[in-house]
Amino acid sequence: MSAAPRWQPACLGLLLLFATAAAAAQERAISATPTDLSAVVASSLRHFPLVLAAEADIARQRGTALATEGVFDPRVEGAVGGRTSGFYDGRQLDTQLEQLLPFFNTKVFAGYRIADGSFPSYQGSDLTRDNGEARMGFAISLLRNRDIDDRRAAVATTDLQVMVERQQLAAERLKVLRSAYVAYARWLLAHRLQEAYQELLDLAVQRGVGLETSVAAGNAAAILLVENQQSIVQRQGLIVDAQRQIDVAAEQLALYLRDDAGQPMTPFYDLALALPAEDPALFTTPVGRVIDAVLELRPEIAIARVAQQQARIRKQAALNLAKPQLDLRVYTTRDFGAGARNLAGTDNVVDLSVSIPLRTREATGKATAAQAEVDGLEHRIQLLEDQVSLDIRSALVNLEATRQLEAFAISELDLSTQLAAAEQQRFDAGQSDFFLLNQRERQMGEALLKRWQAYLIHQIALADYYAASMDLQALGADADTVLLDPLR
Numbered sequence: 001m002s003a004a005p006r007w008q009p010a011c012l013g014l015l016l017l018f019a020t021a022a023a024a025a026q027e028r029a030i031s032a033t034p035t036d037l038s039a040v041v042a043s044s045l046r047h048f049p050l051v052l053a054a055e056a057d058i059a060r061q062r063g064t065a066l067a068t069e070g071v072f073d074p075r076v077e078g079a080v081g082g083r084t085s086g087f088y089d090g091r092q093l094d095t096q097l098e099q100l101l102p103f104f105n106t107k108v109f110a111g112y113r114i115a116d117g118s119f120p121s122y123q124g125s126d127l128t129r130d131n132g133e134a135r136m137g138f139a140i141s142l143l144r145n146r147d148i149d150d151r152r153a154a155v156a157t158t159d160l161q162v163m164v165e166r167q168q169l170a171a172e173r174l175k176v177l178r179s180a181y182v183a184y185a186r187w188l189l190a191h192r193l194q195e196a197y198q199e200l201l202d203l204a205v206q207r208g209v210g211l212e213t214s215v216a217a218g219n220a221a222a223i224l225l226v227e228n229q230q231s232i233v234q235r236q237g238l239i240v241d242a243q244r245q246i247d248v249a250a251e252q253l254a255l256y257l258r259d260d261a262g263q264p265m266t267p268f269y270d271l272a273l274a275l276p277a278e279d280p281a282l283f284t285t286p287v288g289r290v291i292d293a294v295l296e297l298r299p300e301i302a303i304a305r306v307a308q309q310q311a312r313i314r315k316q317a318a319l320n321l322a323k324p325q326l327d328l329r330v331y332t333t334r335d336f337g338a339g340a341r342n343l344a345g346t347d348n349v350v351d352l353s354v355s356i357p358l359r360t361r362e363a364t365g366k367a368t369a370a371q372a373e374v375d376g377l378e379h380r381i382q383l384l385e386d387q388v389s390l391d392i393r394s395a396l397v398n399l400e401a402t403r404q405l406e407a408f409a410i411s412e413l414d415l416s417t418q419l420a421a422a423e424q425q426r427f428d429a430g431q432s433d434f435f436l437l438n439q440r441e442r443q444m445g446e447a448l449l450k451r452w453q454a455y456l457i458h459q460i461a462l463a464d465y466y467a468a469s470m471d472l473q474a475l476g477a478d479a480d481t482v483l484l485d486p487l488r
Contacts, residue, residue, distance in 0.1 A: 028264060044177070044258075064161070071100065074097065079094050095112055102152055112134050115132075127340065132336060138329075141326070147316070148317050160309055160313075163302075167306070173477075177476070182460050185275060185456055192452055193448065200448075276474070294388055304377055329353075333349070398465075399461045401461075402457050409455075412451070416440070
């Protein structure tokens with residue numbers, strides 16, 4: 001029986017390594033279908049923990065806003081009392097329904113009061129006829145608290161805080177989209193690199209079969225088998241390193257690819273998978289117009305502008321404290337049943353209450369602090385806008401540079417492939433030696449690595465530009481889902 005080729009044990013070891021990696025992957029669920037970018041994007045937007053945490057923050061803030069609006073809930077107030085000893089034995093029950101309204105600090109009310117027994121003269125107003133007294137009316141503020149008060153300010157600021165949390169969710173989704181795109185590119189290109197190295201290994205293995213035949217026939221020196229075996233081992237090492245990169249990239253991608261329960265899944269590779277093609281039309285719009293459009297969409301700028309609105313509300317509430325208080329109350333009362341004649345009929349009452357602050361340090365201090373916050377936020381917004389402009393312009397510079405680097409890497413790979421093919425022809429014709437042929441193929445392997453590394457760097461630059469310019473469709477997402485879904 002003839003001995004097995006010397007390259008077979010190394011290949012068997014390589015297969016064992018891949019089998020071990022596959023067995024380890026079985027500990028986690030594997031995607032049932034080839035993993036394309038759209039699946040990763042949809043999964044990350046639906047199940048990524050930081051996205052879910054941001055959605056929970058929206059729900060929390062909505063609950064806070066609802067609780068703040070509770071100050072305008074209707075309420076019933078009442079009191080009951082009576083004298084338990086002494087000359088007078090008067091007893092009284094008083095209840096009132098109140099509803100606060102969010103304009104002019106309005107309060108509408110309706111109440112009922114009934115008294116029984118005797119009261120001293122100084123409590124004559126507590127008396128009612130037999131069937132009690134009904135009343136209804138309203139109260140409004142004419143100066144202080146007319147346009148705003150602490151309750152309405154609290155409601156307005158908490159409502160705006162919901163908008164802040166929605167923008168935080170949009171920002172989180174944008175970061176997740178960019179990271180998911182890069183993770184997918186790393187995983188996909190690691191597979192591409194392994195495929196290229198596998199082709200080089202197959203070439204050396206096939207050459208080894210031919211060399212064994214030639215050596216057995218006495219047409220080639222046995223040392224060539226050793227040289228070829230060295231080439232095979234080197235290329236197997238390249239494949240092992242490529243597999244390492246695949247496994248690491250798959251682990252990173254699993255953070256964004258999750259099942260319906262939110263658990264990470266191992267991605268499923270297929271030769272047909274590819275990243276979206278770069279659309280040259282995306283880069284024809286003048287950069288100034290792109291920046292202007294982005295400034296209206298960037299979440300961090302929107303958050304700062306909402307914070308400005310909240311500070312302006314606090315300033316308005318502070319200035320309200322400096323105004324005199326002038327409250328108007330209008331109400332009607334009527335007693336029913338038998339009783340004292342002076343309690344018969346309907347009483348219409350109008351009264352005004354006045355309170356004038358002699359010093360307004362609290363109002364002035366709070367208003368000054370709020371205005372300073374508005375001014376500070378304006379400077380921060382300016383910096384954010386400058387940073388957005390810088391991000392977009394820098395991303396375009398990196399994009400153009402990586403595009404050229406990728407073109408050079410492709411040209412280098414094409415030239416090294418031509419040189420390796422030419423050297424193979426010279427070797428077959430006996431005009432070259434195995435050392436030169438192996439050197440050419442090694443250079444081709446290095447060019448392959450450069451080609452895919454340049455492609456990955458370009459894809460990262462693309463992801464940076466898409467994120468900076470808010471081109472969510474290019475990242476594989478729907479803009480309405482990322483930016484508007486928090487409204488629902």
